[in-house]
Amino acid sequence: MINFKKFTVIVSNTFSKKTRLDKVLSKLFSQYSRTCIKKWIVNFRVNVNGKIFDKPNMYVSYGDKIIVSIVNESNNFDSPQNISLCIVYEDKDILVIDKQTNLVVHPGAGNKCGTLLNALLYRNSSFMHIPRSGIVHRLDKNTTGLMIIGKNIISYNALIELMRSRKIIRQYETVVHGRMISGGTIIRPIARHPTRRTIMTVSTSGKKAITHYRVIKRFSYHTHLRVKLETGRTHQIRVHMLDIHYPLIGDPIYGKKYQSLKNISKETFKMVKEFPRQALHSSKLCLKHPITGVQMKWNSCLPNDMLHLLKQLNKNDIEQFNYNF
Template identity: 40%
Template sequence: MSTESVSGSATEAVRQTLVIPPEAAGRRLDQVLSEAWRDYSRSRLAAWIRSGEILLDGQPVKPKQAVMPGQRVELDGRLEAHPDNPRPQDIELEVLVEDPELFIVNKPPGLVVHPGSGNPDGTLVNALLHRDPNLAPLPRAGLIHRLDKDTSGCLVIARTLKAHRFLVAAMKRREIKRHYKALVWGELIAGGTVDEPLGRHPVDRRRQVVRPDGRRAVTHYRIDRRLCGATLLDVELETGRTHQIRVHMAHLRHPIIGDPVYGRRGAPAGLSEAQRDAWQGFGRQALHAWRIRLPHPDGDHEVSAEAPLPRDLLDLLDVLEP
């Protein structure tokens, strides 16, 4: 199917044309267009058809209209800002990878990813919309996955509708590989895998727990560094459930240092005074998304990025050296 398109900003006019090919004879218009114009969902195309922004041979039609070879389809529509996206705000971002289809950013600890209860603004999404206003039509400004407020590191953001659909599907197929550094209680002997299902706590709905009726969750880990009273792990997610690494490490009885929900209070015995003070003074979970690899939406190469360990975590690691 041959198409030609002209589009400006993602919040402005979008124009495309299509000549129906012989193999599409007798098929529904919305089906044919969803295959030809993959940047747009079928529901969005159907809405444009119903509003008269898509014409067939110059005439308004219904989405289920059967098409014939040689007919001309014209789209003169508009991509509106997603209704859930907040206002842009000038918040500094560290961008690790930037190309026309995606961003990979290094989220600092303490930055909330998207607005929610208690955090109406000042989030990563606000910052992204300031950095690139063309993200406005995308859900959550193109975010493909999330990190907890106090977890730092790599996050992927789609910059186009095409990239968003591709990357969401890639995440579901587990083609986006995410590696974390996790500083946990105790001196582990070897790495391993945790394959335990996760679900909501029956009483505290903000917490996740291992439960037999939960969703499958798989976490792989290996030892990176052995430290005084602690171990730095290299963790790879096979699945991506809420709080997965934090819950699985706590399930192993090696919770992440500083975790306010699933961790332990105090510090282990045997530390020096300086080590104990640094341990107890670490004000967040010691978890950092340090590396990510994913297929590019163009389908012809892989994209990867690494985010250096933040200063607070580096300082704690230095103090805990044997």
């Protein structure tokens, strides 16, 4: 007997009056390929307002109710796993976590289990019936900090709408190579790299991406920044900071080969060179509750590894100042 997972979604007003069914599903089920979504449609797995829609180019409109039935195969991609999560806030509609490092958000090639999705299914099997298991936005495997998750289809759809209309404030802290003079705004489109398909790059053919950054503290050769996202492209902060020649410390993909600098201690050089991950932390989330409309805000302190890094950079500057003085 074939078992199915059923997902129910309501087409939001972010789509035009008439939008192709496959385009709507590609947005709402972004973790699945377009080929996979097309198979759902032509195999009669998609129901719109009580009727089967079996052609990708059929149109849906705002308010339409879509039910998608997906074959529930037995694999690690949707198996519950007891993975510890730091819960910052929870009610019947939303869940806010402070994600630890070394935690992948969605299962995929090379990470078929041990992900945030597996952890959510362990907490509550109802996440299985929400697109992306309620995950509204992603953080990279080794980026730490705040994430918000919808616990039911209504709150999930509302959070997706808030994200699309840029009404969720997402603020980060990072430490970059180079001493910045001042803050600024980066408006550069981002696309998948033409040959290295697992990474992103600034490209005129890409999607619009906007990143605001402000200086928290300058060091001799590095800068502690506060970064605010206006859009949410994959690896956006990491790609944008590399593009303006201030790559993140510890970034294994968009970083740089670190060379010894004048007036930097061996201890500082070693810590910066060997920092085990991109120095990036999601420090603040601010939004109106998707159901009650109440304004809510959460803050997350920097994790110990970034605190130790900043402490060492500060120590190096003090020692060098005293030496030169």
